[in-house]
Amino acid sequence: MLQQKIPATVITGFLGAGKTTMIRNLLQNAGGKRIALIINEFGDLGVDGDVLKGCGAEACTEDDIIELTNGCICCTVADDFIPTMSKLLERENRPDHIVIETSGLALPQPLIAAFNWPEIKTQVTVDGVITVVDSAAVAAGRFADDHDKVDALRVEDDNLDHESPLEELFEDQLTAADLIVLNKTDLLDAAGVLAVRDEVASRIARKPSMIEAKNGEVAAAVLLGLGVGTEDDIANRKSHHELEHENGEEHDHDEFDSFVVELPAIAEPAAFIERLKGVIAEHDVLRVKGFADVPGKPLRLLIQAVGTRIDNYFERAWAAGETRGTRLVVIGLHDMDEQAVRAAIAAAV
Numbered sequence: 001m002l003q004q005k006i007p008a009t010v011i012t013g014f015l016g017a018g019k020t021t022m023i024r025n026l027l028q029n030a031g032g033k034r035i036a037l038i039i040n041e042f043g044d045l046g047v048d049g050d051v052l053k054g055c056g057a058e059a060c061t062e063d064d065i066i067e068l069t070n071g072c073i074c075c076t077v078a079d080d081f082i083p084t085m086s087k088l089l090e091r092e093n094r095p096d097h098i099v100i101e102t103s104g105l106a107l108p109q110p111l112i113a114a115f116n117w118p119e120i121k122t123q124v125t126v127d128g129v130i131t132v133v134d135s136a137a138v139a140a141g142r143f144a145d146d147h148d149k150v151d152a153l154r155v156e157d158d159n160l161d162h163e164s165p166l167e168e169l170f171e172d173q174l175t176a177a178d179l180i181v182l183n184k185t186d187l188l189d190a191a192g193v194l195a196v197r198d199e200v201a202s203r204i205a206r207k208p209s210m211i212e213a214k215n216g217e218v219a220a221a222v223l224l225g226l227g228v229g230t231e232d233d234i235a236n237r238k239s240h241h242e243l244e245h246e247n248g249e250e251h252d253h254d255e256f257d258s259f260v261v262e263l264p265a266i267a268e269p270a271a272f273i274e275r276l277k278g279v280i281a282e283h284d285v286l287r288v289k290g291f292a293d294v295p296g297k298p299l300r301l302l303i304q305a306v307g308t309r310i311d312n313y314f315e316r317a318w319a320a321g322e323t324r325g326t327r328l329v330v331i332g333l334h335d336m337d338e339q340a341v342r343a344a345i346a347a348a349v
């Protein structure tokens with residue numbers, strides 16, 4: 001019997017844009033669809049997986065959530081993604097839809113190209129690529145702020161053929177999009193949102209639709225069912241890297257670095273968060289996420305920093321057999337001084 005191809009939606013966007021938040025909302029409003037979720041995270045604490053498993057949505061049970069943790073999905077397509085998809089497709093109870101969350105540092109292009117591999121192409125099609133944008137970060141010039149610095153470096157170093165790594169990745173993720181979600185509009189006024197729209201549009205030659213959102217609240221019917229078949233159009237969405245290295249050099253993530261900090265219990269979370277903000281600003285840390293043990297509290301404290309904007313809330317009870325502890329993933333550019341950041345965060349406790 002000829003089976004219909006399963007649609008797969010790829011959700012991408014820079015670190016902290018709101019991908020996990022949007023997917024959580026989607027799972028809770030999936031309208032009876034059974035969704036399998038593949039999550040890829042940079043940094044090895046599995047925070048996104050935890051957040052999504054904890055959402056208890058019927059559309060996607062814990063068994064339907066698969067975490068790919070061996071690095072960014074764009075670099076582990078053959079070793080990780082293809083075998084995972086093959087296994088998923090062999091299941092008796094196949095999902096109605098597959099949702100893939102890339103890491104915030106992943107290039108979507110190699111992942112989408114993988115849908116043209118014979119063993120995948122016959123069974124799955126890319127319903128659409130959705131790129132989530134942190135509108136507040138764009139408005140703050142996060143992806144455009146160091147032209148001068150990069151130009152100066154380029155003069156010094158002939159081998160430097162990149163724009164700023166943030167800017168390049170931001171544009172590559174936009175270039176891959178069938179739909180762009182301008183998220184975090186709650187942090188801007190109407191004129192600010194319009195300016196972000198213009199800025200985003202100016203970064204890409206293609207003109208995918210753009211919608212605005214707060215807390216990733218977008219109807220499932222808008223996100224799922226785009227019906228594009230993006231794998232057939234991937235040649236028109238080349239990344240900077242592909243354009244520069246048509247001879248097929250490997251892409252890597254040398255420009256970014258991540259490490260995990262283990263800390264003692266945090267007795268005064270508010271003061272810790274305030275001091276953490278200072279550390280992030282001083283060392284230009286891009287993203288911090290993880291959880292903290294607050295003495296006397298039955299729940300663990302989730303900490304989410306995107307630049308110096310830090311959210312924290314008591315998320316869930318420590319599970320039976322789980323050791324209480326404080327662990328944070330820190331992500332920054334590769335020239336971030338790891339030892340200094342570790343010391344400063346430890347001193348902030």
Ligand SMILES: Nc1nc2c(ncn2[C@@H]2O[C@H](COP(=O)(O)OP(=O)(O)OP(=O)(O)O)[C@@H](O)[C@H]2O)c(=O)[nH]1
Binds near residue numbers: 187305
């Ligand atoms: N103010 C505001 N905060 C948001 C919005 N959407 C998400 N956030 C917060 O932004 C932080 C990052 O959100 P995530 O959904 O984890 O972002 P992500 O894109 O999955 O992050 P990575 O997986 O690290 O790339 C969290 O603290 C969210 O609560 C929004 O629309 N407005």
